[in-house]
Structure formats: C-alpha cells, structure tokens
Amino acid sequence: MTAIRVFAAALIAATVHGCMAPGEQATPVSLAELSLRQRLDAAVPALLLREKVASVSIAHIRNGEIDLLAAYGDQAPGVPANEETIYNIASLSKPLATEVYLRFASQTGLSIDAPMADVWTDPDLTGDFRTRRLTPRHVLSHRTGFPNWRYQTGGVLKFETDPGDRFGYSGEGFEYLHAYLDRVSGQTLDELARSLVLDPAGMRDTYFGWPESQRARVARPSARGKWLESDTRADVLAADNVHTTARDYAKFIVSMFEEGSMASALRGEQVRIQTDRKAELCKHINAADCPQEAGLGLGWEIYQFKTTTVLMHTGNDLGEAAIVIVDLQRRDAFIMLSNSKNGLSVANGLLDVLGLEPGLVEYLKRT
16 A cells, blocks of 8 residues: 555544544545545645645645635744735746737737747847747746756856757746736736736735735745745746735636637637647656647646646745646646745645546656
8 A cells, every 4th residue: 555545544534533422433535535635634634744844835726616615724924824924936936928929919919929039138138039939838848948047157157058849947038028018018017917917816815026015914935944035036937936815816717718808819829838848858758648738838848648637836945835626628727835944845746635636646756
C-alpha cells in the first residue's frame, strides 16, 4: 500500500471516529462517501504540521461554480488564516497577465504574432536583429530565448537562443510583453487588468504589487517553520508579485469558462499546445503513466488525457507557493495558495482526495 493510500485510510478513520457517539460502532465508509470539505478538514491540518507549512487557502470549482472555500493554519504568528487572507501568488500571476493580454488582443484585433519591436524594444537589445522576430506568442509559450531573469546574464537582458527555437521558462519574457502592452494600449497593466478581468469577474481583492491598504490581511511568508519578512515592493509585474485571495482566483477561473470572455479563436489558441514538452516531461516516467500530450499553451501548462484537457500552473518564491489545476471538459478546478516555500507539498498530499482527473493524479505522483 502506498504512503498516500495509507494516509487516505487514516483520513477516513479519523473522520468517522470523530463523528461517533461514545460506544457507537463504526460503520465502514469509503473515501468517496466523504464530502470534499470532510476530506480536507481531516487531511490538511496534519499535512501542515508534517510539512511545516504555515497556512493554505483553498478554493474548489465544480461544473463552473465555486463550491468550496477553506483556509487552514496561520497567516502570521498567532493569526489564523481565513477566506479573506490575501496571498502573494508568485508565478500564478502569469496566467492572470496572459488573460489580460489576450482579452485586450481579442477586443482590439491585435495579433499575437505581431513583432513587438514595432512598438517596444528593451534598451539592452538595441541593435539585435532577433527582436524583430519576437512576438507575444513566443512570450506566452515560453519560447523567447531569454533567461528566467536578467541577473542570470550579468544584469543585462540577452538572448540565450533565438526566439521560437525551444522552451525556456522566462519571467523576463512576461515583463517584455508587459512593457509592450503598456505602450500599445496607453494604459498600465493593473488598469487594463481592472477593466478587462478583475471588475467583470467581481474580483475585489486582487492587487498587482504590494496592497498597502490591506497589509493586515496579507499572509506573511515563511520557510520550513520560520517566518520571513514580506516583500512590500509596489512594482506592478506580469510575471510575479500579484496578491489575491483563493476566492478571487477562483472567480478568475470561472470567468474563463464564460462564453464571450474573449474571441473563441484566441481561447482555442490559449488551450492548444504551442510548445511540446512531452518527451522531456516523460523522460523518466512509464509511457502508461504519461499524458497523451504535454506542453505549454499560452500562459498555461497543458496536459491532454483521453477524456479531458487539463490546464495547470504553479508558483513558488522564497516564502510562498501556489497551484491551480483546471479540468476544461468537466469545468472543475482546484486552487491552493500558501505562505510557505514548500506549500506545494500539501497539494501533493491531497492528490487522492480532490477528485482530479485520474491520469493527472498518476502522472503527478511520479514527477
């Protein structure tokens, strides 16, 4: 029996015995008979303790509607987390910034294959002919040729490969697109986000940069049981540093399911694999446990299984971690935000209790 199955059996026992009257005989119950909330209530506190994770905030979407919100642990020393706690979501900022750009492109007819050099070229790359080939599609599918951050190339932005040549995860790419979008729209990213995504979705607790007015609600970062200082930079970024609640991020996902949120052709491009990574991702996994297809769409990791397509993205910084998994056919999603560097270990411990696509669960267990 695997460790996860042992954990699931213990979870069932704890839930059943916790509901029994003195002297009452336990009736056998399966994991499937417990509600998702019961499973989480029984599982998450133990995982937080075992993994030294300060807190998590969870949202679950079923058939296109938010059906669960829950928070566990402490957002700061002695301060319990709750559904109103705001988290730095690290790279979960990228799918949100992607949605802003694609909705703007949908409304204006701006092509995702237009050379950004017509509007913007980073001063570090002046004179480099490869900027003429760099497009938003390259950015959103992580094929810019840039490093993740320019400090990795001596503080100067450089092409490590030609645009379009191969996968290379890059925050710098998203900031390049951010600069381009500011100029081509005449608005700032946070202004566009508010009008195109946040307000239409009813997202009232999402902030690009540090939300000073909400300081008391922001989860303090931590790492392996040690509290860290919050990053209070007010910089508006596309790649990182958005602050939000699990509820608001769930509202964002629900808005993606809505007809007319962007042109159907662009939505189709977003959820189509643009950068094939199956060979790389499945290199050390049995073929039977690997998705049929795997790679990058526009702003999302994409995994294709027999019955559904799954979008996924994670975020991880010095004291934060986050994950979102979206089942496109079932219109289900799982969002977990954490104020601990190793917060994703909690999500890993919940794989068997969330009702996710079985193929994805088996794949994630082996990665």
